[in-house]
Amino acid sequence: MSLPEEEPSEPEGSGDGQGASPAELSLVPARMINEYLYCPRLAYLEWIQGEWAPNVFTAEGSYAHRRVDRHESSLGPPEPEADRRELRSVTLVSEALGLIAKADLVEIEGARALPVDTKRGKVPQVEEGAYLPERAQVCVQALILRDQGYEVPKGALYFSGSKKRVNVSLSAELQRTALGAAQALRELAAGQQTPPPLVADPKCDGCSLAPLCLPDEINLLCGKESESPLRLVRPPRADAQPLYVQEQGSKLGISGDRLVVRLKGEQIGSVRLEHTSHVAVFGGVQVSTQALRRLAQSERVLAIYSAGGWFYGWVQGHQRRSLDVRRAQFRTADEERGCLHLARRFIQAKIANQRTLLRRNHPGQITRELERLVTLRKQARHAENLGSLLGFEGMAARIYWGAFPGLLKEGTRFMPSGRNRRPPRDPVNAVLSFLAALLTKDALLACSFAGLDPSLGFLHQPRPGKPALALDLMEEFRPLVIDSTTLRAFNTGNLTERDFVFAGDLGTTLSGSGRKKVLGSYEQRLGQSVTHPVFGYQVSYRQVLSIQARLLGRYLTKEVPEYPEFLTR
Numbered sequence: 001m002s003l004p005e006e007e008p009s010e011p012e013g014s015g016d017g018q019g020a021s022p023a024e025l026s027l028v029p030a031r032m033i034n035e036y037l038y039c040p041r042l043a044y045l046e047w048i049q050g051e052w053a054p055n056v057f058t059a060e061g062s063y064a065h066r067r068v069d070r071h072e073s074s075l076g077p078p079e080p081e082a083d084r085r086e087l088r089s090v091t092l093v094s095e096a097l098g099l100i101a102k103a104d105l106v107e108i109e110g111a112r113a114l115p116v117d118t119k120r121g122k123v124p125q126v127e128e129g130a131y132l133p134e135r136a137q138v139c140v141q142a143l144i145l146r147d148q149g150y151e152v153p154k155g156a157l158y159f160s161g162s163k164k165r166v167n168v169s170l171s172a173e174l175q176r177t178a179l180g181a182a183q184a185l186r187e188l189a190a191g192q193q194t195p196p197p198l199v200a201d202p203k204c205d206g207c208s209l210a211p212l213c214l215p216d217e218i219n220l221l222c223g224k225e226s227e228s229p230l231r232l233v234r235p236p237r238a239d240a241q242p243l244y245v246q247e248q249g250s251k252l253g254i255s256g257d258r259l260v261v262r263l264k265g266e267q268i269g270s271v272r273l274e275h276t277s278h279v280a281v282f283g284g285v286q287v288s289t290q291a292l293r294r295l296a297q298s299e300r301v302l303a304i305y306s307a308g309g310w311f312y313g314w315v316q317g318h319q320r321r322s323l324d325v326r327r328a329q330f331r332t333a334d335e336e337r338g339c340l341h342l343a344r345r346f347i348q349a350k351i352a353n354q355r356t357l358l359r360r361n362h363p364g365q366i367t368r369e370l371e372r373l374v375t376l377r378k379q380a381r382h383a384e385n386l387g388s389l390l391g392f393e394g395m396a397a398r399i400y401w402g403a404f405p406g407l408l409k410e411g412t413r414f415m416p417s418g419r420n421r422r423p424p425r426d427p428v429n430a431v432l433s434f435l436a437a438l439l440t441k442d443a444l445l446a447c448s449f450a451g452l453d454p455s456l457g458f459l460h461q462p463r464p465g466k467p468a469l470a471l472d473l474m475e476e477f478r479p480l481v482i483d484s485t486t487l488r489a490f491n492t493g494n495l496t497e498r499d500f501v502f503a504g505d506l507g508t509t510l511s512g513s514g515r516k517k518v519l520g521s522y523e524q525r526l527g528q529s530v531t532h533p534v535f536g537y538q539v540s541y542r543q544v545l546s547i548q549a550r551l552l553g554r555y556l557t558k559e560v561p562e563y564p565e566f567l568t569r
Contacts, residue, residue, distance in 0.1 A: 027093065028182040030101035030140035036181045037133040038204055040188070040195040041213060048189050049324065049451070051212050078111035078149045085109075090145040099182060101141045105158075113150040115141035122161035129166040130157050133293060136178040138168050138338070143175065161478050177357035192324055194559060199224055204231065214550055217535055221551075221560040225277035232537045240275055244519050246282035246512065248307065253288040273298060278445060280438075282515070283307025303441045308509040313446060313465070325451035328556040329469075333456050337500040340389070342472070342552075342563060344381055347393050349476035349565035351377040354400045356568050357479045361407050361487065369399050386459075404483070423507025427500045430508045431489060431518055435482040436474075438522050442542065443477075446549035452556075473549060476566050481541055485525045534564050 029047070045051040075090050090103045092115075105116040117138045124131060138155035145152045155168040168174075188195070197204075197215030204210050216230040216369065243259060245252055248266040250263040259276060261269040273294060280303040281287060295302055298316030304312045332338035358366060375410035376396045383389035401418040408428065424430040444467045449453040457468025459475065489495045499514030510518060526542040539547070548566055555563040 027100040028185050030137045032136040033181045034133040082113045094144040094147040113145045113152050116156045118158045119155040123159045135168045139174050139178045196228040204501050230535050240277040243279045244287050245278050248284045251286040254294050309434040325553045330409045339458040346459050347380045351396045353479040354565050431486045439474050443474040446545045450553045451550035485521050489521050533567050
């Protein structure tokens with residue numbers, strides 16, 4: 001089908017990101033019937049899986065609904081002699097039909113009722129006056145009103161862009177279509193099988209869930225290529241950035257819609273909650289219960305670090321997404337072959353990216369080391385068990401860290417023993433460890449928002465308090481983000497000895513000024529654009545991390561045949 005100029009209604013801004021419970025699944029929402037007719041996968045991801053993401057269209061939808069959503073009304077039985085009245089934001093329920101709807105407006109005169117649904121945009125130029133998904137949604141509202149005893153001869157749609165109302169004829173065919181979609185949704189919920197993505201369909205262009213659904217990427221990995229180029233993945237909150245609070249003795253609170261940081265009663269910073277992707281606090285920073293509650297309600301994570309940058313853990317609200325991806329993750333984790341296959345993929349990619357970093361940046365002759373890394377990557381691909389795979393990884397690490405000092409400018413302090421930790425004994429290792437803690441946090445967030453359990457890994461074995469899957473996911477990004485950022489920080493002279501605290505046997509740590517510089521360098525690196533080696537478009541490293549987590553979930557649920565490694569050329 002060809003897509004009209006104004007698309008029907010997914011981006012209306014009425015989702016809450018919460019999957020339906022078994023009890024709720026007995027009542028199919030009218031809005032989900034709209035979305036099923038628009039795209040079955042969209043309805044499944046939002047209603048069953050609990051996925052939700054805002055975009056410009058959902059914001060426009062919320063603005064168009066601002067008047068009708070202001071006051072909720074309740075609907076009583078028909079009163080044939082009653083005067084004309086208008087009810088706004090009315091919840092309509094029919095147990096007999098198994099349907100539920102939120103009517104924006106119901107105009108009642110005696111026993112007659114007219115449901116009116118508000119839509120963003122302009123009236124589309126089609127014969128019926130509106131697209132099928134929108135007409136079906138208001139049809140469901142009419143059917144529920146009829147079930148409650150009202151006479152409903154027609155429905156109506158109000159388009160805020162045109163400021164015009166369009167009448168909807170409640171034909172028998174439209175009623176069959178709406179009720180058929182409701183039954184199809186119930187069957188989808190019972191089968192727990194995600195519908196396949198649309199192929200090269202323009203509907204995906206305006207869909208807020210496209211960055212989570214990944215239709216083009218999944219189709220490409222499944223061999224369903226089209227002549228259309230892949231659409232660029234746009235993050236749901238492009239302007240949202242992490243908030244780092246490290247001023248010792250400061251307090252993070254909430255005031256209206258802003259997160260506010262105070263020190264000794266004086267405000268030292270604030271940021272809008274909607275512009276904050278997550279919050280990380282270091283050491284002696286207090287967080288008010290009110291701020292914690294708002295972070296949990298808005299599905300934003302609070303990451304907790306020691307003053308020196310040790311990652312203690314995270315705080316988040318209820319996981320609102322369906323457990324389907326986690327069930328698949330647990331099934332694979334229980335299979336030795338499944339674990340080994342994914343572990344091989346992570347280690348192969350890590351070794352390949354280590355080699356790329358050395359090849360691009362080492363000034364010396366390291367041909368032998370590069371050849372050895374190629375061999376070890378091949379051996380990792382065919383490792384017979386997890387033990388031998390870790391052995392190949394260890395040998396690659398010795399070669400890599402043996403050559404790593406050659407990437408640093410002369411005079412940079414680096415211990416002869418190479419990579420060391422717990423505690424790091426020199427500035428370079430201190431930065432590497434701090435960046436590893438930061439990347440662990442972001443990998444954990446990517447796993448969590450993809451519906452995965454960050455604690456259950458395939459390469460890293462599960463242990464209480466250990467984000468094993470996050471550590472798995474970040475393996476291929478260690479050379480690209482951690483090591484690359486470290487080299488840049490030292491080789492550009494951004495870090496000096498004054499940015500470190502040297503504590504003898506207790507190791508070396510970053511000072512407050514040093515952490516601030518490294519945090520800036522880290523965020524700059526994550527925001528840097530890179531050409532995706534599989535999909536060919538330009539994305540940031542932060543987006544790539546999210547895409548990889550999503551694709552890992554799709555692999556576990558068998559939507560794609562293989563987990564694609566992320567490799568730089």
